[in-house]
Amino acid sequence: MNDRQSRPMIEIEGLHKYFGALHVLQGIDLSVAAGEVVCIIGPSGSGKSTLLRCINHLEVAQQGRIRIDGEIAYRDEVGGVFRAHSNRAVSAVRAQVGMVFQHFNLFPHLTIIGNLMEAPVHVLRRSRAEARRRGMELLAQVGLAEKADSYPEELSGGQQQRAAIARALAMDPKAMMFDEATSALDPELIAEVLAVMRDLAGRGMTMLVVTHEMNFARQVASRVIFMDHGRIVEQGNPAAIFASPREARTQDFLRTVLER
Amino acid sequence: MIELFNVDVAVENFGPLLAGLMMTIALTFVVIILSLVGALLVALAGMSRITPLRWVIKGYIEVIRGTPLLLQLIYIYYVLPEIGIRLASFTAGAIALTLNYSAYISEVYRGGIQAIPAGQHDAAAALGMTRGLAMRRIILPQAIRIIIPTLGNYFIGLFKDTALCSVVSIQEVVFTAQIIAAQNFQYFTLYTVVALMYFAVSFPAARLVGHLERVTRAGYRRRHP
Numbered sequence: 203m204n205d206r207q208s209r210p211m212i213e214i215e216g217l218h219k220y221f222g223a224l225h226v227l228q229g230i231d232l233s234v235a236a237g238e239v240v241c242i243i244g245p246s247g248s249g250k251s252t253l254l255r256c257i258n259h260l261e262v263a264q265q266g267r268i269r270i271d272g273e274i275a276y277r278d279e280v281g282g283v284f285r286a287h288s289n290r291a292v293s294a295v296r297a298q299v300g301m302v303f304q305h306f307n308l309f310p311h312l313t314i315i316g317n318l319m320e321a322p323v324h325v326l327r328r329s330r331a332e333a334r335r336r337g338m339e340l341l342a343q344v345g346l347a348e349k350a351d352s353y354p355e356e357l358s359g360g361q362q363q364r365a366a367i368a369r370a371l372a373m374d375p376k377a378m379m380f381d382e383a384t385s386a387l388d389p390e391l392i393a394e395v396l397a398v399m400r401d402l403a404g405r406g407m408t409m410l411v412v413t414h415e416m417n418f419a420r421q422v423a424s425r426v427i428f429m430d431h432g433r434i435v436e437q438g439n440p441a442a443i444f445a446s447p448r449e450a451r452t453q454d455f456l457r458t459v460l461e462r
Numbered sequence: 463m464i465e466l467f468n469v470d471v472a473v474e475n476f477g478p479l480l481a482g483l484m485m486t487i488a489l490t491f492v493v494i495i496l497s498l499v500g501a502l503l504v505a506l507a508g509m510s511r512i513t514p515l516r517w518v519i520k521g522y523i524e525v526i527r528g529t530p531l532l533l534q535l536i537y538i539y540y541v542l543p544e545i546g547i548r549l550a551s552f553t554a555g556a557i558a559l560t561l562n563y564s565a566y567i568s569e570v571y572r573g574g575i576q577a578i579p580a581g582q583h584d585a586a587a588a589l590g591m592t593r594g595l596a597m598r599r600i601i602l603p604q605a606i607r608i609i610i611p612t613l614g615n616y617f618i619g620l621f622k623d624t625a626l627c628s629v630v631s632i633q634e635v636v637f638t639a640q641i642i643a644a645q646n647f648q649y650f651t652l653y654t655v656v657a658l659m660y661f662a663v664s665f666p667a668a669r670l671v672g673h674l675e676r677v678t679r680a681g682y683r684r685r686h687p
Binding site: 260305309311326353 | 585600
């Protein structure tokens with residue numbers, strides 16, 4: 203669509219993932235360009251979350267190739283399987299891609315600003331002062347500046363998720379992944395999190411978003427992907443996917459979720 | 463046998479018995495420190511990805527749990543010299559108690575570590591933390607908070623278990639009372655004083671543990687002045 207989308211940030215080729223006999227990802231090919239916002243929709247159990255977790259190596263795919271910003275991640279150039287890299291090398295790749303979880307997963311024993319400072323100080327070796335300055339900046343960006351010294355459990359679900367987004371941003375990631383970031387929230391708290399995500403998209407962040415929020419996908423995504431049974435069934439710009447889906451499975455799914 | 467409790471005898475022997483109590487407390491603290499560290503190493507090794515290491519740890523824990531502490535003490539003090547390892551009584555007692563308590567407490571650590579939700583590991587990993595860093599900065603601080611009351615109860619148990627060290631002639635409070643009683647036969651007075659001494663330490667300690675239990679259960683909150 204525009205020139206900043208030329209460089210691929212996340213590239214996936216032929217990704218297969220099994221849980222025992224269950225073939226969860228059946229050959230995923232996907233490329234997310236810099237600045238692109240890709241929303242993945244689909245029924246539960248279709249492998250959407252597993253795909254994100256494989257990109258961050260929280261799950262280990264059995265076959266395929268993942269590149270983050272052009273670099274092959276989590277395996278040797280020559281090796282056929284995902285095993286070769288050390289703990290430290292895997293961690294270094296992960297640090298480049300931010301992840302936001304359904305259940306926030308803030309660290310309950312640290313204050314909000316402590317949550318934001320933890321990885322920049324101990325992984326990126328930034329000074330505490332620098333990490334705090336950047337952390338406060340990000341908390342202001344997500345509207346939580348006054349909650350810096352609170353503990354996570356003192357915050358509402360929506361505030362916790364906004365803090366979790368800020369925590370991921372504190373690592374200055376090249377891309378952000380959202381794994382059903384609003385699914386655990388009460389309906390009245392969903393909007394504030396989506397607003398933060400929308401703002402982030404507007405700032406040009408590369409985003410890969412697994413979501414059930416069809417309006418968000420329709421309005422914010424540069425591309426929508428429909429997944430079912432471990433495969434990408436259909437993809438295209440949101441107008442095309444929502445207005446005139448080609449595949450019968452996409453039509454069925456959209457009819458079900460949009461009729462609610 | 464007109465009066466069972468002889469106040470004069472109690473007063474006269476209070477000094478030596480108090481010295482014995484101090485030895486009991488010293489032994490308790492030495493073993494607390496050693497087993498807090500030892501148990502953590504055992505717990506981490508028991509969760510290691512190296513299978514033979516896990517087996518060794520499993521075997522050690524089962525042997526400790528399957529034999530009496532008294533026998534472990536006797537073994538280290540009386541049997542090891544036969545293969546040339548001669549230990550001072552305090553050292554032997556401290557080693558036996560540390561080996562014993564490290565095994566039990568490692569299971570407490572393990573339970574605490576496993577009680578931390580998988581999402582905490584995921585979040586730490588996604589932020590680029592290595593396993594070791596995540597364990598040190600994210601998992602252990604939360605796990606230790608959960609297990610503090612349980613550890614407290616174990617250490618009160620340890621304080622009382624040190625009495626078994628009288629069999630390896632550590633001059634702790636029970637052994638001291640035995641020595642004095644062998645000379646003046648004032649069993650009732652001497653052992654009542656010893657019982658009161660144990661109670662005077664363990665009762666407040668139990669109250670402290672109860673307090674810690676309430677504090678740790680309250681959750682993480684900002685302290686408003």
